[in-house]
Structures are given as C-alpha cells and as structure tokens.
Amino acid sequence: MxxxxxxxxxxxxxVMTFPSGVxxxxxxxxxxxxxxxxxxxxxxxxxxRSNAILICHALTLDQFVAGxxxxxxxxxxxxxxxxxxxxxxPARHFIICSNVVGGCMGSTGPSSPQSSGAPLGLAFPVITIxxxxxxxxxxxxxxxxxxxxxxxxxxxxxMQVLQWAADYPERxxxxxxxxxxxxxxxxNIAFHEVGRQAVxxxxxxxxxxxxxxxxxxxxxxxxxxxxxxITYLSEAALQRxxxxxxxxxxxxxxxxxxxxxxxxxxxxxxxxxxxxxANSYLYITRAxxxxxxAAAHGGVLADAFRRxxxxxxxxxxxxxxWLYPTPESREIVRALNAAGARVSFLEIQxxxxxxxxxxxxxxxxxxxxxxxxxxAHARGIx
Amino acid sequence: xxxxxxDFREIIRLVRPGSRVLDVGCGEGALLELLAREKGVDxxxxxxxxxxxxxxxARGLAVVQGDADRDLDDFLPGAFDYVILSxxxxxxxxxxxxxxxxxxxxxxxIVTLPNFGxxxxxxxxxxxxxxxVTGALPEPWWSTPNIHLxxxxxxxxxxxxxxxxxxxxxxxxxxxxxxxxxxASPLExxxxxxxxxxxxxxx
Numbered sequence: 001m002x003x004x005x006x007x008x009x010x011x012x013x014x015v016m017t018f019p020s021g022v023x024x025x026x027x028x029x030x031x032x033x034x035x036x037x038x039x040x041x042x043x044x045x046x047x048x049r050s051n052a053i054l055i056c057h058a059l060t061l062d063q064f065v066a067g068x069x070x071x072x073x074x075x076x077x078x079x080x081x082x083x084x085x086x087x088x089x090p091a092r093h094f095i096i097c098s099n100v101v102g103g104c105m106g107s108t109g110p111s112s113p114q115s116s117g118a119p120l121g122l123a124f125p126v127i128t129i130x131x132x133x134x135x136x137x138x139x140x141x142x143x144x145x146x147x148x149x150x151x152x153x154x155x156x157x158x159m160q161v162l163q164w165a166a167d168y169p170e171r172x173x174x175x176x177x178x179x180x181x182x183x184x185x186x187x188n189i190a191f192h193e194v195g196r197q198a199v200x201x202x203x204x205x206x207x208x209x210x211x212x213x214x215x216x217x218x219x220x221x222x223x224x225x226x227x228x229x230i231t232y233l234s235e236a237a238l239q240r241x242x243x244x245x246x247x248x249x250x251x252x253x254x255x256x257x258x259x260x261x262x263x264x265x266x267x268x269x270x271x272x273x274x275x276x277x278a279n280s281y282l283y284i285t286r287a288x289x290x291x292x293x294a295a296a297h298g299g300v301l302a303d304a305f306r307r308x309x310x311x312x313x314x315x316x317x318x319x320x321x322w323l324y325p326t327p328e329s330r331e332i333v334r335a336l337n338a339a340g341a342r343v344s345f346l347e348i349q350x351x352x353x354x355x356x357x358x359x360x361x362x363x364x365x366x367x368x369x370x371x372x373x374x375x376a377h378a379r380g381i382x
Numbered sequence: 383x384x385x386x387x388x389d390f391r392e393i394i395r396l397v398r399p400g401s402r403v404l405d406v407g408c409g410e411g412a413l414l415e416l417l418a419r420e421k422g423v424d425x426x427x428x429x430x431x432x433x434x435x436x437x438x439x440a441r442g443l444a445v446v447q448g449d450a451d452r453d454l455d456d457f458l459p460g461a462f463d464y465v466i467l468s469x470x471x472x473x474x475x476x477x478x479x480x481x482x483x484x485x486x487x488x489x490x491x492i493v494t495l496p497n498f499g500x501x502x503x504x505x506x507x508x509x510x511x512x513x514x515v516t517g518a519l520p521e522p523w524w525s526t527p528n529i530h531l532x533x534x535x536x537x538x539x540x541x542x543x544x545x546x547x548x549x550x551x552x553x554x555x556x557x558x559x560x561x562x563x564x565x566a567s568p569l570e571x572x573x574x575x576x577x578x579x580x581x582x583x584x585x
Contacts (some may be wrong), residue, residue, distance in 0.1 A: 314439070333446055334456040342426075345446040346435045367436040374442025 009090045013040035027128040037139045038106025039098035043090030052145045055097040056153030056160035062105040065097040080360045087369035101135040102127045104277035122208035129291045133163040154178035154357035169308035174375040178316040179357040181328035183292035192285040195224030221278045222269030229268045234320040234353030301335035313343040314371045323354040392560035401463035407470040411438035451475045454483040462488040473527040485583045494578045499533030501572045518576045534571045550580035
C-alpha cells in the first residue's frame with residue numbers, strides 16, 4: 001500500500017447571468033428576464049462531456065454540496081455521498097449543483113432587486129419545480145453539456161430529478177431520486193401552510209416588504225423551521241436523542257425550554273434565520289406544494305415517464321420517513337414499471353426519518369455506489 | 383469461477399437469446415447476470431432483501447425491492463417474454479394468484495418448486511409420522527418458509543385449472559443435471575425431488 005496526497009479537486013463556481021432575450025419561461029405564465037443562477041462545480045468535465053452529474057438540492061439547502069461552504073465555513077451538505085472516494089466523486093465526475101430559482105443563495109429569487117433597487121419581495125412570481133428544472137437545463141446547456149450522466153437529488157431534489165426525467169429524458173442517462181414523491185401529499189401541504197402562516201403572522205414580515213423596511217421576520221421563520229424540523233425526524237429518533245431529558249435540574253414551572261428537545265428545536269429555528277430568507281421559504285414551499293407530476297399528464301404518472309424509457313432510474317426510500325413515506329416511492333416505481341422504464345428501488349432500514357438522506361447511511365452509500373459504477377460502465381466512462 | 387447451479391443451467395438453456403426476463407426473487411442477481419452474459423437478455427428483478435438489492439445494483443442489474451405476492455401487479459400485461467419464479471411459489475401467500483400473474487405479465491413462466499410427493503417425503507411421513515426434512519425441504523415445519531407445499535400432481539392440476547400449458551418439464555435433483563420428465567407419469571410423481579416447468583397460457 002502506498003499513500004499519496006489527495007489530488008487537488010478542481011472547484012469552480014459563480015453566478016451565470018443569462019442575457020435578456022433568453023428568458024426563463026414560467027409555469028405561471030410569466031417569465032424571468034436576465035435570470036441569474038448561482039452554481040458550484042467540482043471536478044473536471046471530460047473531453048466527451050459525458051461525466052457530468054447534476055445534483056438537485058432540497059428546500060433549504062444550497063449549491064455547496066461538497067468541499068467547504070465558503071459562506072458558513074462548514075463542510076458541504078452531502079459529504080456522505082459526494083466527495084473523494086464517495087459514490088459521486090470529483091476525481092471521476094464533473095459535479096454541478098445550482099441554487100434553485102426562488103432561492104436565496106445567489107440565484108434569482110424574491111430577494112433579488114427590482115429596477116428601483118429594492119428587493120422584489122412578493123413581486124417575484126410564484127415558481128414551480130418545473131421552473132427550477134428549466135433553469136437548471138439552461139445552465140447545463142450553457143455549459144455545453146448535451147446529456148448529463150446523472151441527475152441526483154433527495155427530498156425536493158428528488159422531485160426535480162423526476163421532473164428532469166419527465167421533461168428532458170433525452171438529456172439524462174441516469175436518475176437517482178431519494179426520499180421524495182411524485183406529488184406533495186395533503187399532510188405535506190398542511191405542514192408547509194403552518195410554516196408560511198408563522199412567517200406571515202410575524203409583524204416584521206410587512207407583507208413581504210421586510211428587507212426594504214430594514215427588519216426580518218425572524219420569529220415567524222424560526223417557528224416555521226421548528227415545525228418543519230420535526231417532520232424531518234422520526235418519533236424514534238427524537239426519543240432516542242432526547243427522551244424526556246431536562247435542560248437543567250428540575251422543572252422551571254414556566255415556559256422556558258425545560259426539555260432538551262425544546263432547546264434543540266429553538267436552536268434549529270434560531271440558526272436557520274441566519275442563513276435563510278423568509279420570502280424564499282414561502283416561494284419554495286409553494287413550489288413543492290404545487291408539485292404533482294402526473295397532473296400535467298392527465299393524472300397518469302406513468303405517462304409522465306413514457307419518453308424516459310431509456311433512463312436508468314434508481315429510487316430510494318427510508319423506513320422511518322413519514323414526510324415522504326415508502327408508498328410514495330413505490331408509486332413512482334409502479335409508474336416507471338408501467339412505462340417500461342429501467343428502474344431499481346431500495347427501501348433502507350433506519351429510524352432517522354426523512355433526514356436520513358443527508359446522514360451517513362452505509363446501505364444507501366454502497367447501493368448508490370453500485371448503481372453509479374454500473375451506470376458509468378454502461379455509459380462507457382468507467 | 384463457481385459452478386453454475388443445475389437449475390440455472392436448465393433455465394439458461396430454455397430462455398431465447400435477447401428476450402425480456404423478470405426474475406422474481408432474484409437474490410443477489412446471479413441468474414440474471416448469467417442470462418445477460420450468456421443469452422443477452424434484458425433482465426429485471428424483484429428481491430425482498432436489501433442486501434440482495436444492493437448486490438444487484440452493484441452488478442448493474444435493475445432490481446426492485448418487493449415481493450411476489452404484492453408487486454407483480456405493477457407490471458403491464460406482456461411486459462416480459464419470461465417471468466422466472468425459482469423455488470418461491472411454495473413460499474408465497476397466494477400461489478394461485480401469483481402463478482396467474484406470472485402469465486399475465488410474461489409470455490411464458492419458468493417455475494421451479496419442490497415435489498412433496500417425492501418418495502422420500504412419502505416414506506418419511508408414512509413411517510415416522512413427521513413433516514419431512516429433505517434436501518429440497520431442509521427446514522423443520524415450524525421455521526420453514528414453505529407454507530404452500532404441493533406435489534407434482536397438485537401443481538399440474540392447478541395449471542390445468544388456470545388454463546396453462548406445461549411446455550417443458552424437467553426433474554431437478556441437487557448437484558445433478560436436469561432431466562426431462564413427463565409430469566403426467568405416475569412414476570415421476572414419486573421420483574422427482576423438485577421440478578422445473580416452462581408454462582404458457584392456453585390459446
């Protein structure tokens with residue numbers, strides 16, 4: 001065995017601004033002119049431009065999927081699956097991740113300025129998952145990549161993966177959809193509505209105009225995050241982590257954070273408002289609620305995948321994920337089978353809930369590695 | 383190179399090159415891989431264990447985690463040329479429904495199953511009065527996954543009942559090459575330890 005220094009991983013990124021005339025057409029009927037997409041790439045595009053992997057991020061994540069996040073100084077959010085020696089490896093793949101349209105990490109969104117210079121706020125149009133994907137397709141095309149080796153994502157990222165396969169099947173060789181669904185359930189819409197109401201009930205939201213007025217609806221956004229965070233975990237995980245453990249000796253006989261789980265949630269809420277924009281939260285949750293892939297195909301999900309027969313699909317779910325439970329993934333698998341697509345599916349045993357897709361799950365990592373390696377072989381890039 | 387199982391050998395022999403195959407209960411994908419390599423089939427699998435599915439993914443096979451009782455319904459009629467169910471029919475909850483499903487989604491079905499009418503089984507029951515434990519049925523009654531055992535005669539009757547034709551029948555014995563067998567022969571109902579059937583729907 002010889003040890004060697006890890007090769008320097010090429011890392012690049014910035015904001016791609018599309019010229020006026022190349023507008024992003026929106027499902028709502030409008031369009032976004034001079035679209036800006038903030039993105040990050042890792043690794044090197046091979047000469048045949050055949051090793052590009054697009055990673056689609058979840059609701060509150062960003063383009064900093066690997067390496068070190070230059071904004072927070074923390075490691076990228078998917079270091080368990082993306083990085084040297086991981087299933088998605090910048091030594092072999094050209095990895096692209098872009099901030100979704102509507103986001104707050106550099107892509108056009110509600111905090112982008114209007115002509116007066118003030119943030120758009122609610123003047124920003126309502127966007128959809130398909131709009132996000134259309135913007136990604138523009139970015140990938142501008143990079144000169146005709147066909148992605150793979151599109152990979154979890155949660156809302158998984159929704160984008162499905163949308164990619166439905167809208168641009170000829171541009172995708174392999175599609176990996178983790179802990180997602182082909183449509184948002186009533187329960188998921190309900191939780192999002194609680195979050196949005198919390199934001200909008202904060203007097204500092206100011207009808208979405210908070211930035212111009214020099215305030216931020218931090219309390220409302222924190223509550224939204226607290227409620228959402230519960231849905232990312234599981235009863236078993238919460239019990240294991242916190243049980244009924246107290247913060248201090250004895251009860252306060254008041255409304256301080258007596259229980260550790262309360263303190264944990266408060267921390268999650270407070271730290272979230274430092275990194276996320278309240279209006280972006282409204283817009284992106286709305287996009288997820290509007291997501292119903294079958295709707296555009298006469299209500300028949302299989303029809304969404306009719307053109308995607310040549311795409312190699314891999315679908316993953318987690319046993320304790322109650323936000324996107326396994327039956328939702330099975331629904332996707334059933335539709336893909338009915339469409340005659342090439343699909344693999346694995347449900348992973350874990351008590352960590354929806355969050356498992358971001359955590360170190362060896363079964364997920366190994367299965368994904370197997371899938372990616374065999375797909376690379378089939379694509380001729382192994 | 384490990385030796386190829388004799389039942390696999392026989393299945394590989396029966397399958398037309400380049401056909402579409404679904405292997406129900408495909409384990410770690412050994413048969414699907416052989417079929418792809420030797421017959422160029424377009425193979426899919428269903429497997430219940432996560433370890434099996436993971437192993438199949440690493441082999442580049444398209445495999446869905448699921449089971450025969452529940453997940454065959456997802457496939458379109460005639461989606462495959464062959465559907466393979468190896469040593470599994472006796473372990474499913476609804477064998478009749480599963481067998482019917484195999485020939486809804488496949489043009490032909492390849493089914494292997496143990497013969498509970500094998501002479502050793504009959505003698506075991508006759509002389510010891512106990513549920514037999516044999517090479518084809520290695521588990522005691524309280525832990526066996528084989529909840530719907532049948533004899534060769536029972537199975538041919540079910541095929542008749544479901545309007546299925548037995549296109550090919552072979553007797554299987556562990557470690558020995560498959561041997562062509564006549565499922566209607568009374569001798570065979572004693573002799574075959576396990577059998578392989580190639581089935582199609584009567585037209």
